[in-house]
Amino acid sequence: MLELFFSALVTIVPDYLYRRHKQGKRLGHEINLFTVWYELRWGITACAVLAISLLTIIFYFHPTTSNVTSLFRTVSILSDRPGRVEEVYVSDNEFVRAGDAIFRLDTQRQRAAAETARRRIAEVDAAVTVARSELLAAEGNITAAESQLRQAEDELNRRQSLSERNQNVVSEQEIERLRLTVEGLQGTLQASKAQRDAIAGRLDTLLPAQRASAEAALAQAQTEIEKSTVYAGTNGTVRQFKLKPGDLVNPILRPAGILIPEGSGRGRFQAGFGQISAQVLHPGTIVEITCASKPLSVIPMKVIEVQAVIASGQLRPSDQLIDIQDRARPGTILTIIEPLYAGHADHVPPGSRCIGVAYSSHEKAIKAGEISGFSAFLSRIVDGMGIANAIVIRAQSLLLPVKILVFPN
Template identity: 50%
Template sequence: MFELFLCSILTILPDYLYRRYAQGKRIGREITLYSMWYELRWGITACLLLTVSLITMIFYFHPSTRNVTAIFRTVTILPETIGRVEEVYVEVNGKVEAGAPLFRLDGSEQEAALETARRRIAEIVAETTVAQTELAGVDGLIQEAQGAYQMAVDEHEMKAQLVASGAVSRREVERLATAIDSRKGAVDAALAKKETLETQIGVLFPTQKASAEAALAEAQVELDKTLVRAGVAGTVQQFALRPGDVVNAMLRPAGILVPENAGRSTLIAGFGQIEAQVIKRGMIAEATCVGKPFTIIPMVVTDVQDVIAAGQLRASDQLIDVQQMGQPGTLTVYLQPLFPGGLDGVPRGSSCIANAYTNNHDALADKNIGTFRWLFLHAVDTVGLVHAMILRMQAVLLPVQTLVLSGH
């Protein structure tokens, strides 16, 4: 409507002034409702053509969209294990800091496993003490076995010398030789027992203790999982958890945590695909939001997504007909405030209207630019003012449209 009014000033009004003052035709006499088309046909035709051209130029080089949202990410409050809630530390809409406890599950099973691991460590320590005591006793047995062995050797040597004189029988000497072998076996057994005890004390028991300590640490981790903490600072929403509720990480989350700074710095806009060659990173933009009426927020395009979500394909067991993707998608554009605090006061998730403006300053500064291109680029930059005025009119009319004309 604004474009039509502007174009009519440049086309229909001069045509009427010519008819009125050059030809002497007046409204109500020569120019009536029935003869208006014939009398002002050149102005009306030029007005329609100029309006269509102006609207096309404005919306192509200075695109606009109503698909703008202050999107924010939420964090689902989930425990790492299934359990029954024993204690709740926060309420709905409560503010929490990072690491603050939210609720605690019943940890009796984990506490029992933790106590079992502690007892196992104590048992291994006791076994080590017993082995050390046995090791001290084995030293005495070794000395006793070595003494008995030496006595058997001495007696055998003495009686072996008396065999020739006939004072000792050969069978007695053979018995003493067998006794020496027996005493030698006792010494070897005592030494082997000592080596076994030393291996147990030096290798086996420390390894078992390390395994038990690892089991203790694992049990402690499982017990710590029963206390659910906030991963980031934010606000707890939809948190209707009460003691006795069963929480399941797969089927029944506890609530939602809205991060403190989520949605405070970026607007995400969906522009038409036809503007893909116009919208570039660094373009100046403006936005007005329903949650903050009568306010124009200067923005800048920080990123343009190079894919359109409507064309994505996920592998499945069925062939995809391209007709199912016939609905055109939008070009996702990320907008950030041009000045710090630009989105302060805008509720997260608020719907907005945004304009992006083409800037040809660098092209116009080129000394080799042609005259027609110079005029065209000047016209492109000039009509951006029209779109900026339209956005301000929308910002003024937005509350009226939302509260009155929408019927709510």
């Protein structure tokens, strides 16, 4: 409206004045409802061209958007495993701090597994004690077998010496019997040593391995018991938390609730501008927004980051070829904006929907000499045209409560 009024002042009004004072044509006589186009055709045409040009320049260098919001993060309250709730420590809408317990799952099975592991450790310890006693017994058997073997060998040697001096003193059957006795005692000694080695191997290798396995099973069971209690990972408020003892919780199908981190979404907004504004938006651009959650207020912001990609162009490989025309939404340029002055957006709840307008500025480029001469003059005019959008957004902030409360959709 402002652009059309300005265009009419420099096009239609001079044309009318020329017709009136130079050609003597009067409004309501020569210039009437039926002849206004013919008489003022040059002014009307120039007005239309100028108005369209002004609107194009203003909306290009000072883009507007109705997609401004303050996104906030939510954390799903999940357990590491499915199970039934045994105890609940907090209630809905309660503020929790990092490390506070939220709820605990039933751990009867894990406690039984831990007790089994403890009994297994005790069993292995008892087996170690028995094995040590068996090792002592095996050592004693080896000592006894060595003594018997030595005695039998001495007896065999003595009999063989007697037989060599006088064959009639010792018979061959007796010497053969003593030889067999020695061989039997040697086998007994070897068996005793093998038994000792087996007991020592079980004591040094098998039983420690069994105890380590039992300790690992106990540690696993204790870990499962500890993981059965779900703790808050950050400070925040618990929402949609209706958990009761006996309820079934599944980390895939049924989360317990939502934790909204403290301060999430505060002081930072996300705005989506049209793709045609990609060359205008850059960090440092001034933006003004007005929100329904804080009516009658215009909040000055500044762009701190411009997303380098457009979300609508992302591609996830699948078993079908993508046809570009199937992507109906063109996507927007995502910009991250923050309040220009601290505290101005503190009373805007996270998730609020707002409208905004960005203002281009060529002041730095002009001062740096990058733009000079007639281009600098035109750039200053373009920057000054932002006042039209500034007036519009202030009018919208005034009319927004009326539109929502009196004329709802």
